[in-house]
Amino acid sequence: MEIIKKTSGSIAILQLKGRFDAHEVAPVAAWMQTQVDAGLAQVLIDLEGVNFIDSTALSSLVRGLKHCREKGGELRLCNLQQPVRVIFELTRLDKAFSIYADQATALAAFQNIE
Amino acid sequence: MPLADLLPLHQQDFQALAATWLRLGADSVCLLENGQVIAAYPLKQSQDGQKLVARDAATGLELHLYGVNNHQWQSNAEMQVKLFGRMLTSENEMEALTASLVETQDRLVALYDLTRATRRAIEVDDLLALLTVESSRLLDASGAFAVVYLPGQAPIVRQHHSQKALPEAHLLAAATLYRRDPNRRTFKDGGTLPVGMRNVIMSSLPVRDQVFACLGVFNKSGDFTAPDGKLLKAITDQAGAKLDNALLYQEAIQRARIDAEMNLARQVQTALLPQTLPKLDGIDIHAVSIPALEVGGDFFDVAAMPNRPLVFLLGDVTGKGLPAALLMSMTHTVAHSAVRYMPFVAPHQVLDRLNKDMLDDYSAVGMFTTAFVGTLDLPSRKLMYSNAGQSPILYASPTHQPQLLEAADIPVGVFDGYTYTSHSIQLSLGDVLVAMTDGFNESRNEAGEMFGIERLKDELQKLQRGSAREIADGLLAAISTFAGNHPQDDDRTLVVLKITSEKGITAMQTNLTISAQYEQLRLPAAALRELGTRAGAPEEIIGLCELALQELLTNLVDHAYGKGLAGQIHINIRVEPAHIQIKTEDSGQPAQINLDSVSMPDPGALMEGGYGMAIIKNLMDDVSYRRENDLNTWVLTRRW
Numbered sequence: 001m002e003i004i005k006k007t008s009g010s011i012a013i014l015q016l017k018g019r020f021d022a023h024e025v026a027p028v029a030a031w032m033q034t035q036v037d038a039g040l041a042q043v044l045i046d047l048e049g050v051n052f053i054d055s056t057a058l059s060s061l062v063r064g065l066k067h068c069r070e071k072g073g074e075l076r077l078c079n080l081q082q083p084v085r086v087i088f089e090l091t092r093l094d095k096a097f098s099i100y101a102d103q104a105t106a107l108a109a110f111q112n113i114e
Numbered sequence: 115m116p117l118a119d120l121l122p123l124h125q126q127d128f129q130a131l132a133a134t135w136l137r138l139g140a141d142s143v144c145l146l147e148n149g150q151v152i153a154a155y156p157l158k159q160s161q162d163g164q165k166l167v168a169r170d171a172a173t174g175l176e177l178h179l180y181g182v183n184n185h186q187w188q189s190n191a192e193m194q195v196k197l198f199g200r201m202l203t204s205e206n207e208m209e210a211l212t213a214s215l216v217e218t219q220d221r222l223v224a225l226y227d228l229t230r231a232t233r234r235a236i237e238v239d240d241l242l243a244l245l246t247v248e249s250s251r252l253l254d255a256s257g258a259f260a261v262v263y264l265p266g267q268a269p270i271v272r273q274h275h276s277q278k279a280l281p282e283a284h285l286l287a288a289a290t291l292y293r294r295d296p297n298r299r300t301f302k303d304g305g306t307l308p309v310g311m312r313n314v315i316m317s318s319l320p321v322r323d324q325v326f327a328c329l330g331v332f333n334k335s336g337d338f339t340a341p342d343g344k345l346l347k348a349i350t351d352q353a354g355a356k357l358d359n360a361l362l363y364q365e366a367i368q369r370a371r372i373d374a375e376m377n378l379a380r381q382v383q384t385a386l387l388p389q390t391l392p393k394l395d396g397i398d399i400h401a402v403s404i405p406a407l408e409v410g411g412d413f414f415d416v417a418a419m420p421n422r423p424l425v426f427l428l429g430d431v432t433g434k435g436l437p438a439a440l441l442m443s444m445t446h447t448v449a450h451s452a453v454r455y456m457p458f459v460a461p462h463q464v465l466d467r468l469n470k471d472m473l474d475d476y477s478a479v480g481m482f483t484t485a486f487v488g489t490l491d492l493p494s495r496k497l498m499y500s501n502a503g504q505s506p507i508l509y510a511s512p513t514h515q516p517q518l519l520e521a522a523d524i525p526v527g528v529f530d531g532y533t534y535t536s537h538s539i540q541l542s543l544g545d546v547l548v549a550m551t552d553g554f555n556e557s558r559n560e561a562g563e564m565f566g567i568e569r570l571k572d573e574l575q576k577l578q579r580g581s582a583r584e585i586a587d588g589l590l591a592a593i594s595t596f597a598g599n600h601p602q603d604d605d606r607t608l609v610v611l612k613i614t615s616e617k618g619i620t621a622m623q624t625n626l627t628i629s630a631q632y633e634q635l636r637l638p639a640a641a642l643r644e645l646g647t648r649a650g651a652p653e654e655i656i657g658l659c660e661l662a663l664q665e666l667l668t669n670l671v672d673h674a675y676g677k678g679l680a681g682q683i684h685i686n687i688r689v690e691p692a693h694i695q696i697k698t699e700d701s702g703q704p705a706q707i708n709l710d711s712v713s714m715p716d717p718g719a720l721m722e723g724g725y726g727m728a729i730i731k732n733l734m735d736d737v738s739y740r741r742e743n744d745l746n747t748w749v750l751t752r753r754w
Contacts, residue, residue, distance in 0.1 A: 022632045023636070
């Protein structure tokens, strides 16, 4: 999986591309831990390039979400492709996450809160 | 010739003359030529004393009459010596005439022999060999040569030499001298002649306009004479027609050989093309290739192999004749193996491969080939195609007018490393695809008018409800009717494919074994996707099964073996007409799970696990687990 790290103001953006599964979880989880530990708890994960996500990857996102919220931040998702959206709906985690159509909308959501 | 030599013939005449003078009182009679006695009678008579001398100024003959002093005989004697002189002169002339006649006769006989011999020499080589041998013999020279300049070919040079053969270049140099100055036929060494040639006489053979041929005879002791020239001209005049015949014969032989090679090439080509077409449920295929008179470069192939999509291709190598035929054979061979042995056959990959493998061969001769490659996934009826400049490709469906599938890519054999593209069409019942070579739309009628693509579309619309064969035959018949008596200029090749039933599923299965590690989990996922697609399972079902399989395997890696523990998982995937079944076997720890109580965690609880088995249960119609003989067996089934 390809991982692109960007920032927009105080918001850390992670763009993922490829298959997001148990085998790929470790670097993403590590990155989120570093962010949160550094007090950078505003995180946006762009899943535009992801067409497959499994429950292990999903769990890592849940953990990330919890950590961000513990630090007073938020983990938002954007650009969910159909196969990925299906899993969020299946696990009903679409209710737990703030999910946006694209990066701009997601970033705007961060601004509104700040 | 001295007259004395002729005298023996007239010994009796001289004796009769002498005897008459003896009777008139002479002692002896002598005949002298230029002061030398050439005859005397009686022989041993002394030749002293008085004599009467009569002289013939014309011949220098003198008659000496010894013992005669009566001058009244002077005029008689002079008349006699004059007569004698004239007689001997005539005799001399006759001798010379006879000799000349004999020589001419000799030459005529030789010429006749040569004519007879050349009549049997129908090969150019034999004829030239005969001509050089005979002409050097007849002209009494030590060598002869013949040069024939044919348009667009290296000149033919033959020589006969009784001593040492001259280099071909020397002979051509001599011929060039003559070609430049045809009126001068005899050349003597004066710096102009090539080394080894002392003198030469040449004469051209009268042949067709485009051809120049000459015969040269060289190195005669003494010089070539006018009669030599006449004889050589007689030889060449006569041999010209023969040479013309021999050249025509040689051309005919070559043409016959090329025709034979063409026929062979055509046979090889015909044999290369599929002799039988696959019979498949729900898909009607027909293909025909009708070569033009001259061997061309059309080819096609249809390959139906187990567990692979149906592959068909059609192409047209530019140009005609042997080069096109050879390239077509090579291209066809590369394509033939590519569509059968490439691990996953995608149309653009077949073209990429063709381009890569054949580019050098095409570039070397400045040729290329257009080609169309299609794959039809049998269960899903999905057509993938890639079009390298091939036209026309027509697609017709019961609900749409026939349309042209434009060529999106350049022909094969033009650019190194060109990347071809694949496109797809979902075919359904009644759809027809007709891939043709330009021998169809570019067919002309007697007025020179082209058939064109619009007419093809119209014809296809009329024919598309028939079988693939009826469509093919109908199109060919339409072209043939249109062309009338205009000959077929180009090969006509077409592949017709028609969908005759709704899509079906082909039952297929695959087995694989992986190590219980995350990084291995993609292999079964890819295998499932590949098998499912090939068998024709619905796309969304494949996606759900892929997720369930991933969840199950992750579970096994995490729990049955525990992270990092070594172990293997055997996986069997079956695609049946209405379901996919996934079965795994592992020898890890038994699963501590009650499937009935598995449910999806509450999203608000933000659980960091426990989704996997719930996802599987949600996605699958049946989930079963059993533990037997230290073996865990999971079976997941999803229907549609």
